[in-house]
Amino acid sequence: MNNKPYRVHVVVYPHYGERIFALPVDEPAWVIDSKDNYEPIRSLWKQHKVPEGHSITAFKINPTTKPEDWLIDQLYNVDLHYGEIPTRRHILCSTLLAYSGQIGLQRS
Numbered sequence: 001m002n003n004k005p006y007r008v009h010v011v012v013y014p015h016y017g018e019r020i021f022a023l024p025v026d027e028p029a030w031v032i033d034s035k036d037n038y039e040p041i042r043s044l045w046k047q048h049k050v051p052e053g054h055s056i057t058a059f060k061i062n063p064t065t066k067p068e069d070w071l072i073d074q075l076y077n078v079d080l081h082y083g084e085i086p087t088r089r090h091i092l093c094s095t096l097l098a099y100s101g102q103i104g105l106q107r108s
Contacts, residue, residue: 008078011037012067020044020056028081030074033058057081 007027011020014034021040023029031037041058059077061070 010071010074010078012061012070012074014061023056028055028057030057030059030078032061032070034061 007024009023009027009029011023011029011031014032015036016031017036018040020029020031020037021044031041033041037058041056044056057077059074061073065073
């Protein structure tokens, strides 16, 4: 059994931009599909820099709400894709990392 913590990254910062390239390629990431994030996301998709079983998922947000709300709004979808899977032996993930220019959330 793999004891490595299973991590999912959620970027709730519309200006994360080129820093997307620094996210671990062997861990899934959910990133706001914004003007600044658009090209880095598409570039990684085109280059196939993401190993099979992991992904970068772009998601839309309501710009009239706060980053905390964007994260909460995506938790159902993250759980749907990375929830309890018998071969992974985790529920949601062991670590959810959220990135924002306004909030710094990390919970293990």
